[in-house]
Amino acid sequence: MIRWLRSLIGWTEERSGAIAMVAPIMTHRVPRDAKWWYVFGSATLMFFTIQIVSGILLATLYAPSAAEAYLSLVYIDQQVPMGWLLRALHAWSSNAMVLMVVVHMSQVFLHASFKYPRELTWMVGVLLLLCTLALAFTGQIMRWDQDAYWGLGIGASIVDRVPVFGNQLRNIMLGGPIIGGATLSRFFALHVFVLPGLTIALVGLHLALILKGGISEMPQVGQVVTPETYRKEYEARVHKTGVPFFPDAAQRDMVFCGLSLIVVMALAVWCGPVGPSGVPDPTVINANPRPDAAFLWIFAAMALLPPQIETFLLLASPPLIVLGLLAMPLLANRGERAPTRRPIAVIAFTTIAVAIAALSWLGVTSPWSPVMDAWTSVPTPVNMVKQLTPLQMQGALVVQYQQCRNCHALDGTGGMRGPELKNVGARLSWDQLVRQVQQGGGNMPAYGKTLSSAQTTALAAFLQSCRTDGVGPATIPGALERAATPDQPPVAVPPVSQ
Amino acid sequence: MNDGCAECKGGCDQTPPRSRRGVMFMIGAGLMGVGSLVAAVPLLGVLIAPGFRRYGNTWIDLGAVGNFPMGQTRLASFAIPGSNPNDGQTATAAAWVRSMEGQKFQVFAVNCAHLGCPVKWFQQSRLFMCPCHGGVYYEDGSRASGPPPRGLFEYPVKVENGHLLIDAGRLPGLQESV
Numbered sequence: 001m002i003r004w005l006r007s008l009i010g011w012t013e014e015r016s017g018a019i020a021m022v023a024p025i026m027t028h029r030v031p032r033d034a035k036w037w038y039v040f041g042s043a044t045l046m047f048f049t050i051q052i053v054s055g056i057l058l059a060t061l062y063a064p065s066a067a068e069a070y071l072s073l074v075y076i077d078q079q080v081p082m083g084w085l086l087r088a089l090h091a092w093s094s095n096a097m098v099l100m101v102v103v104h105m106s107q108v109f110l111h112a113s114f115k116y117p118r119e120l121t122w123m124v125g126v127l128l129l130l131c132t133l134a135l136a137f138t139g140q141i142m143r144w145d146q147d148a149y150w151g152l153g154i155g156a157s158i159v160d161r162v163p164v165f166g167n168q169l170r171n172i173m174l175g176g177p178i179i180g181g182a183t184l185s186r187f188f189a190l191h192v193f194v195l196p197g198l199t200i201a202l203v204g205l206h207l208a209l210i211l212k213g214g215i216s217e218m219p220q221v222g223q224v225v226t227p228e229t230y231r232k233e234y235e236a237r238v239h240k241t242g243v244p245f246f247p248d249a250a251q252r253d254m255v256f257c258g259l260s261l262i263v264v265m266a267l268a269v270w271c272g273p274v275g276p277s278g279v280p281d282p283t284v285i286n287a288n289p290r291p292d293a294a295f296l297w298i299f300a301a302m303a304l305l306p307p308q309i310e311t312f313l314l315l316a317s318p319p320l321i322v323l324g325l326l327a328m329p330l331l332a333n334r335g336e337r338a339p340t341r342r343p344i345a346v347i348a349f350t351t352i353a354v355a356i357a358a359l360s361w362l363g364v365t366s367p368w369s370p371v372m373d374a375w376t377s378v379p380t381p382v383n384m385v386k387q388l389t390p391l392q393m394q395g396a397l398v399v400q401y402q403q404c405r406n407c408h409a410l411d412g413t414g415g416m417r418g419p420e421l422k423n424v425g426a427r428l429s430w431d432q433l434v435r436q437v438q439q440g441g442g443n444m445p446a447y448g449k450t451l452s453s454a455q456t457t458a459l460a461a462f463l464q465s466c467r468t469d470g471v472g473p474a475t476i477p478g479a480l481e482r483a484a485t486p487d488q489p490p491v492a493v494p495p496v497s498q
Numbered sequence: 499m500n501d502g503c504a505e506c507k508g509g510c511d512q513t514p515p516r517s518r519r520g521v522m523f524m525i526g527a528g529l530m531g532v533g534s535l536v537a538a539v540p541l542l543g544v545l546i547a548p549g550f551r552r553y554g555n556t557w558i559d560l561g562a563v564g565n566f567p568m569g570q571t572r573l574a575s576f577a578i579p580g581s582n583p584n585d586g587q588t589a590t591a592a593a594w595v596r597s598m599e600g601q602k603f604q605v606f607a608v609n610c611a612h613l614g615c616p617v618k619w620f621q622q623s624r625l626f627m628c629p630c631h632g633g634v635y636y637e638d639g640s641r642a643s644g645p646p647p648r649g650l651f652e653y654p655v656k657v658e659n660g661h662l663l664i665d666a667g668r669l670p671g672l673q674e675s676v
């Protein structure tokens with residue numbers, strides 16, 4: 001049997017030369033110190049492979065038509081044997097691929113592995129990052145649920161802001177004047193043909209460049225990259241102390257890939273598939289669209305950008321960021337690689353990482369969003385209405401009934417858009433309260449036309465009572481003290497009758 | 499100069515004259531170029547055609563005016579004309595109809611002027627609120643607070659034979675409001 005197999009291999013090898021071609025690649029020498037830091041690229045590639053296989057299987061079940069996509073997902077989840085697990089695997093492996101590509105990139109950045117002669121490897125890697133993110137975004141569209149529909153709406157609104165050609169570009173993106181069948185078909189073609197094809201080609205190029213430039217060593221303080229002499233020095237070092245990629249380095253990749261695959265499978269089994277959320281019906285306006293985890297930080301930034309320069313930042317920052325990432329190895333291709341000798345790089349990395357993490361967290365909590373049902377679902381805390389006067393009680397009702405709670409919290413419950421009202425009576429005087437309610441300002445709508453004077457008076461009376469025990473109501477220093485006693489409305493306000 | 503064609507390998511020492519090869523190369527490149535240009539017409543055409551088509555609006559019937567009592571703001575949904583069967587549910591849209599004194603109407607797109615999320619009407623506070631980034635509008639559609647750069651998009655309205663009609667059909671956006 002073995003002899004037969006051997007002769008078969010020999011026969012094939014004699015004609016194809018496959019082993020002669022692959023063997024030097026598998027056994028090429030890599031630095032001995034290339035240890036656990038170097039496993040993330042392989043893990044990214046593994047998850048990409050899983051995405052291709054699970055994606056092909058999903059394509060055998062999914063109906064890429066706006067009329068049927070949603071139902072086909074429900075069908076996959078509920079009727080197809082193991083269908084839910086296939087969708088879960090595709091979703092969680094997608095998250096893992098994004099995570100691994102980011103970790104891999106961070107490692108390469110922190111170790112300055114992008115310096116000579118690996119600038120092109122980094123640049124192709126940047127394109128691969130873009131492909132990965134584009135795959136994640138278009139994959140979210142494939143769910144064709146409420147989040148997908150309104151997510152496309154956000155994308156269309158951004159493209160629409162491009163000067164002069166915005167509307168044309170938007171219609172090209174959507175395949176027509178609305179988000180509809182043509183839109184899903186366009187994004188389907190991107191998600192299953194264009195982007196995977198591009199990614200496979202770029203991965204090939206990335207690997208070829210890695211083989212050409214060699215795996216970088218762990219950065220050593222004082223081991224400076226000098227393009228004129230680097231290759232010779234590197235090859236001499238790797239020749240002297242290096243180890244073959246297979247099996248010495250590959251075994252670590254295998255351990256890490258195996259472990260992360262088990263974790264992703266566990267997540268898929270435990271958490272199940274992602275979505276679909278509500279039906280993609282534009283007339284159902286009770287939607288609360290949120291993007292997938294990888295895009296939450298962008299979603300948050302959109303709520304926090306200064307309105308005056310929002311359009312400029314939305315349109316200019318993506319190309320500037322990409323250009324910056326592409327140009328970085330050209331601007332810094334020599335010198336120290338050790339993080340301890342590159343403080344600016346480390347500070348920049350930390351700042352960006354903290355900013356993205358903070359924005360992502362804000363995206364999860366989205367404090368700027370009104371809590372649409374707070375006014376009916378979040379009761380007024382009982383301790384805040386104890387021992388109130390009838391007028392103040394009326395004011396508490398106004399707070400609830402006029403949807404103030406959608407944006408304002410009372411003792412920690414309710415919206416977070418506006419300030420917490422628990423202590424507002426100690427911060428704002430009677431006049432300030434009335435002015436704020438009637439004229440709005442500082443992100444608050446004006447209620448002057450909506451509330452009657454009686455409602456405003458009651459509201460101000462309640463808000464004035466919102467103070468911790470023993471604290472008097474706020475006053476304006478030097479202003480005429482009109483209120484007779486702290487908790488009584490001033491005599492000048494209209495009587496409480498309609 | 500030998501290109502290594504099977505017949506010439508080894509024995510053949512006659513290379514075609516350089517000028518003839520140059521001409522052939524030029525003809526080949528030219529033909530490939532012309533062919534590619536012709537082939538690109540349908541390829542690019544299908545891709546970018548939606549950018550060059552003028553998508554017009556049409557008057558769409560939102561129903562009898564009696565469905566919209568005075569002083570109230572109600573959601574009306576309608577089918578988008580000219581959609582294809584492939585669109586499914588996405589071929590419908592919704593609009594907020596504000597009915598005012600004297601059979602006057604304001605009809606707003608549900609899409610927030612910031613980034614297009616669906617705004618929700620609150621009758622008590624007479625505000626539209628957006629779930630995405632916290633845009634808020636007054637009952638007349640004007641911007642109240644939050645990131646929107648303008649008020650809600652408003653459809654042209656007319657009343658005919660006791661029915662309320664709006665001029666609609668495209669996804670509203672900042673460039674061509676509705």
